[in-house]
Structure formats: C-alpha cells, structure tokens
Amino acid sequence: MPGQTLFQKLWDAHVVHVEADGTTLLYIDRHLVHEVTSPQAFEGLKLAHRIPRRVDAAIAVPDHNVPTTDRSQGIADPISRLQVETLDANCAEFGITEFGMDDIRQGIVHVIGPEEGLTLPGMTVVCGDSHTSTHGAFGALAFGIGTSEVEHVLATQCLWQKPSKTMLVKVDGTLGKGVTAKDIALAVIGEIGTAGGTGYALEFGGSAIRALSMEGRMTLCNMAIEAGARAGMVAVDQTTIDYVKGRPYSPKGDAWDKAVAWWNTLHSDADAAFDRVVELDAAQIAPQVTWGTSPEMVTTVGGRVPDPADAPSEVKRHDWTRALEYMGLAAGTPIAEIPVDKVFIGSCTNSRIEDLREAAGVAKGRRVASNVRLAMVVPGSGLVKQQAEAEGLDRIFVEAGFEWREPGCSMCLAMNADRLEPGERCASTSNRNFEGRQGQGGRTHLVSPAMAAAAACAGHFVDVRKL
C-alpha cells in the first residue's frame, strides 16, 4: 500500500460517514468564532430552535471591529459596537467561552488559538474566516467556512466535504539573512498564482520549512488561501510539540503522552504521492514586495514594476493595466523608489512576538521618515502585547516614531477606525492587497515585518538586507 499524505491521515481520522458519491461527513474538533461571521449563524440556530452540539469545542473572540486605541470608552461606532455586543450576548446565551474585548487573552482569532493551545496537532479546525488556514502550521486540517457552515458546525459539529487534491510545496535550502516566512509565502504565490492552489490542500515541506519556527509556519500557512488553497499545512515535528507544550488548553499528564504519540505520526509518508509538487530553492528567495492588487502581483525589492505589455496573456494584460492605474504606478519604476504614506505592522499574518522583534530590530536607533504620516504596530493579542512590552519592544517602536496599539485585525481590513484614505500608499504586513481592502482607494504593498519597518524609516521600500 502506498504511503499516505498528511492530508489523508488528518482526513481519515475525522470521517464520520461517507456517501456513495464520496461526499464525507467530517467531524470538527475546534470551532473558532468571531463577531463578523457569526451573528446570522446564531440567529439561524435560534429560529430553528436548535442548540450548539458541543460548546466546549467552540471558542469566541471579537477581533475585526475592536478599536486599537483606548478601549475604556468602548467602541465609538454604534454598528461595530452592536456586532461585538451581539457576539457577547450569543456566547452568554449558549454558554460558549469568549475572550471579551477587555480580556488580556483577546486578540486576532488566528493568533489566540495557537497561543492558548486551543489549536492542536491532528485537529480539524474551522472558523468563519478564510485565514483559518493558519492553524495548519500545527499539522492540523484547518480551513475557512461561510456563515451557513458556521451554523452547521454549531448545530452538528460536522461538515459535508469532499477530499481536496494535494500539493506539496517543497522549499529546500537556507533562507538568506533578512528573508522570512512571509517572503516564502509571497514567492510561492508569485510562482503558482492566486488560483494555483484552488481545489488543493497545500503541504509545505523541505528543509527550509523544517527550519522555520512555529510562528513562521503560521505566517506561511496563513497565506495558503492567497494561493487559492483553503488549507495549508506543515508536518508535526519537535518544533511543533515544543510550542504546544504547557499552553493553557493543551493536554497534560497521561493525555499529553498519548497525544504526542499520535502527533508524531502526523507527517506525509516518504512514499506518499501528491497530485502536484512545486519546488523552490530557499537561497534564491529575496525580500518580496507586491506591486498590484492581487498577491500574485509580486516581485523582489530589487525588481521593477512590470510592463503590462509583457503580461503572459490578454486577460492578465488587462488586469495588470488596471492594477497599475489603481496603484498609481508607472511600468518600469524601481520598487525601491516607491514612497510610502503609511506603514501597518500587524494582522493574523504577522503580528506575533517574533514578527514584532524582527520589526523592532530594524526600527531600533532609526526614525520614521518625515513623509510617512502614520506607522502603526498592532500586536496580535493582549498576551503578545504584554510580552513585547516586557521585552521593551514598545519603547523601541515609540522612540522611532511608530504608534503602539491595542490588539485586533485593525488595518488589515479596516473594519475598525484604522484605514487608508483614498490614494494613500501603505507598506503592510497583512495578507491582501485587493482594491479598497485597507480603505477605499487605498494602495497596499504586502511585505514582511522587517521590510515594513525598513520602509517606514526610509520613507520608501528598501532592501532590508542592505541596512
């Protein structure tokens, strides 16, 4: 019998029932809930007089709408406030644990899951949020769902699914200094395209992935959805187990030993066959900067804005032309000559402690350039913020002229008060450079935390390796 992929192992462990056509009822171990995609699901439950099947499998946190400035007065925007209050009320009514806005554990749902040990290897993890792929870093099968499925999981603890195809993204070799998991993610998307992973579960493997910390792996799996894949994953190894050990919700005692024994089997077998294999050489990856309105519109910091005349197809030529117009960029402009108006360091992609250390390492002893109107650092959770402050990172940022904020999704999608104004250009550590994503008319360039901090201090993009 040929070996199994990690995806197949995770899938097989969660099969409740298979229909004749292969449609599978899959069991869900962990359900993460936030305020934006859950109100209609709770309403649906109530209308049908249903109750959640397992409240212990769910955990809720408000993150998209929360202010990143002083919270003592609550949320100023009444519509945002109502949405967060609705989550509070639903969790109270049904008995779901919630880390409320004033809880030190509050933060971005994809940061707090791993931080609390709510995300564990071998789990199926879902959330009404496409960046749920993040949790695959733990050797878990994790993917985003819509609100109808949020309701379905609440009511049944299961989802109807068909198995995905599998793709191995193998990155071997050693990353150069100043090159990060974010750069790998963008390089992969540049290689396979924003729809390259559609229909697939991605597994990231190879020596460069093994060498990444859990936080780096989370950054990478987080961006799997930007390559079109609902799920990204990394095999369990000692790095995974060391990270999980001792977290508030991770198993203890005998259960820990039993869990580790199973988790150690969660890797693709050596002879497992994938539907597609993509290989990259880590040593060849340079710091990445997106220039357009899709994450696949990406080049290296030493590159130039491409000419639509060189686009590989008519449809792409049309897209590139439109993207350059939206971004206010001329073909051929060196990336390093593009000035920035704002800098955002945060989001479920890059707001963990290592991201903040990396950015602070660049900011230390430098100043935010005079042409940069706002450079903000938004930690991923209250605990990340606390840790950063214990290490003095907040002082480094503030002394350099960055604003040090409260945790939340913030300007990744600008549902709260943090946003770009029309025409403003931003170096952002988030995950999407779509039109209007960070504010109507805003222009987003996706980069790593170090590259964002470097752009803040230089006033334009700059190769962090040359600082």
Added chain:
Amino acid sequence: MHKFTVLDGLVVPLDRANVDTDAIIPKQFLKSIKRAGFGPNLFDEWRYLDHGEPGMDPATRKPNPEFVLNFPRYAGGSVLLARDNFGCGSSREHAPWALEDYGIRAIIAPSFADIFYNNCFKNGILPIVLDAAAVGRLFRECETAEGYRLAIDLDRQTVTTPGGEVLGFEVDGGRKHRLLNGLDDIGLTLLQADRIKAYEERRKLEAPWLFN
C-alpha cells in the same frame, strides 16, 4: 434554502479576473448582523462614485456610469458572466448574500474560488464552470447583442444560448440534489445524529484531550 431548478435570465458581463469578495461586498457592510439587505451595496466601490457606508439611502448615491451593473441594458440581470477565480479572498458569505439580494441567481465563470463556490450553494445561487473558450464566446455574444439571455437547466446541467448552442456543465450530485429541492443542510445532517454520536464515543477513547 432557496430552490434552483431552471432560469431564463438576462446576462451581465463582468469582464475581470480574480474578482475578490472584498470587491463584491466591502468590509463596512459586514458590520450588519442581518442576512438580508446587502444588494444595494453589491460591488459598492465600483458601482458608486461616492463612498458608501451602512445605512445610506441608495437613491441619494452617485452611480458610476462606467460600471457594467449601471448600464441600462443590464438592469434586472440575473446571470453574472465572470472570469477566472471569481470570489477569491475572504470567506464572507455576505458576498453571495449581496449577489442574491441584488437578483443574481447564477454565475458563469471558467473557475471559482473554493469557499465562495461552496457558499453559493447555501444560498440558492448556482455557480457554473464552463471552459475559458466558451466563457470568452459568451462574453462576445453578450456584449454584441442587447437583451442577451441564457437558459439554465440544473437538472439537465445545461446552459443554452439564444442561438441554440447547448453547453453542458458539471455539478456535484449531492449539491445538485439539495439545490433542486431547496433542502435544509442542517436538517439532513441531523438525520446522521447516531453516526456522529458513535464517532464521538470512539474518539473520546482514542483522543480524550479533544473533549474538555
């Protein structure tokens, strides 16, 4: 859930690839705790020249005359013709809610993003994958002939053009059955309650740490 059986609908051509769900329904409208009422803000940033916020009266907005949904000839369209990777990005189900509320009942494209594709079926919208060449042909015909309509038959899995060309499409059997009959997914799954319980009992022994 809404049924989908047959549709004879006016076609709206949206000639862009990688249309993301942020474009379909921008974030400021996601603050609603309701499932209905997103239609006036479908494609808000492309459709209007002024900045949209929740609660604005659509009658006071400034429509963008260059955006295809605002062309008088496409008023009342129910079939959206799109390019590759339609619905990519955020998992927000507000995107199909907005499309449905506007009156779109079927979307034809060479490919869809996975989460969006799945969300459509939950809301009575039929996403149809046709090969890029066929979609290109439909774009040309639609842009040439005013009042261009397509006839869609889910049971037969066909799209028929005004010229009589019949294009077949694939759809998963289970999804087709649920859409044709407008079945409640949760109600169907709850029929499997014994199997779910048996799985849980087994799993509690194998992996007790998953049950707190």
